[in-house]
Amino acid sequence: MTTYLAVDLGGTKLAAALVADGVLSARQQLNTQSDKSTELLRQNLATLLASFHDQADQVVVASTGIIQDGLLTALNPQNLGGLDHFPIKAEIEAITGLPTLVLNDAQAAAWAEYHAAGGQYANMAFITVSTGVGAGLVIDGQLQIGARGIAGHAGHSLADPNGPVCGCGRKGCVEAIASGTAIGQQGSEVFGENCTGQEVYQRYLAGDEAATAIVSRSATAIAQLVADLTITNDLDAVVIGGGVGLAANYLELVEEALSSLPAVYQPKLLPATCSTDAGLIGAALWAQACSQR
Numbered sequence: 222m223t224t225y226l227a228v229d230l231g232g233t234k235l236a237a238a239l240v241a242d243g244v245l246s247a248r249q250q251l252n253t254q255s256d257k258s259t260e261l262l263r264q265n266l267a268t269l270l271a272s273f274h275d276q277a278d279q280v281v282v283a284s285t286g287i288i289q290d291g292l293l294t295a296l297n298p299q300n301l302g303g304l305d306h307f308p309i310k311a312e313i314e315a316i317t318g319l320p321t322l323v324l325n326d327a328q329a330a331a332w333a334e335y336h337a338a339g340g341q342y343a344n345m346a347f348i349t350v351s352t353g354v355g356a357g358l359v360i361d362g363q364l365q366i367g368a369r370g371i372a373g374h375a376g377h378s379l380a381d382p383n384g385p386v387c388g389c390g391r392k393g394c395v396e397a398i399a400s401g402t403a404i405g406q407q408g409s410e411v412f413g414e415n416c417t418g419q420e421v422y423q424r425y426l427a428g429d430e431a432a433t434a435i436v437s438r439s440a441t442a443i444a445q446l447v448a449d450l451t452i453t454n455d456l457d458a459v460v461i462g463g464g465v466g467l468a469a470n471y472l473e474l475v476e477e478a479l480s481s482l483p484a485v486y487q488p489k490l491l492p493a494t495c496s497t498d499a500g501l502i503g504a505a506l507w508a509q510a511c512s513q514r
């Protein structure tokens with residue numbers, strides 16, 4: 222049995238664990254906050270991966286951003302800072318001496334959720350509503366990566382042509398309206414500067430009218446995205462995850478917005494079940510699937 226050293230490189234964390242046959246062990250995590258220097262990432266990777274020395278046969282990485290030819294880039298370069306064009310595959314191979322595969326973290330999470338559902342939804346999307354809005358697609362039981370690693374970046378599809386400019390440069394993306402960051406920004410206009418998405422959400426749960434409008438706008442944009450992905454790809458199910466996606470009553474708001482649409486736009490809507498380990502587990506399962514091809 223192959224043992225994978227799975228690594229999850231996110232905006233504010235770096236996690237690693239051993240995964241054999243879909244079972245995770247020895248999980249470790251470093252909080253990297255928002256410091257996005259290449260030197261610090263190299264040091265953090267070396268520190269984290271040193272303890273796994275000689276315990277794995279292969280490394281697989283679920284990373285934020287777009288992964289093409291082992292290079293890390295992003296539709297929204299602000300999310301990466303100095304890490305734009307970071308040679309993640311080469312760096313990790315240099316540290317570990319092991320062959321390394323890299324894929325996008327939302328794609329990895331989609332693959333984990335597909336397996337968590339026992340493979341019963343051959344056509345499904347995973348949408349994470351978090352700091353940003355990420356997504357991954359499984360079509361005919363195959364994880365969609367794309368020729369340039371971009372497949373599934375549905376958070377950058379259009380929600381409102383008159384909406385705010387997104388970090389990717391396009392106006393009115395779902396991410397610019399529905400993400401935790403966007404919820405916080407809209408909250409700042411009402412509740413004062415530096416209002417976070419979490420604060421707005423607490424106010425929504427407490428019944429505040431303005432906060433309810435902001436959170437409802439987010440959930441409606443996600444419901445429309447669910448409908449668009451469903452009608453484009455003939456989906457069986459859509460799994461919603463992420464800090465906002467799994468917050469109290471959010472899925473119900475999405476369901477409510479979706480219920481006003483014709484039945485053909487309404488797939489089975491499910492909460493994510495793999496939580497914070499989705500990237501690690503999904504990446505390892507994907508490496509396993511690649512090796513069996």
Ligand SMILES: [Zn+2]
Nearest residue numbers: 377387389394
């Ligand atoms: Zn965008």
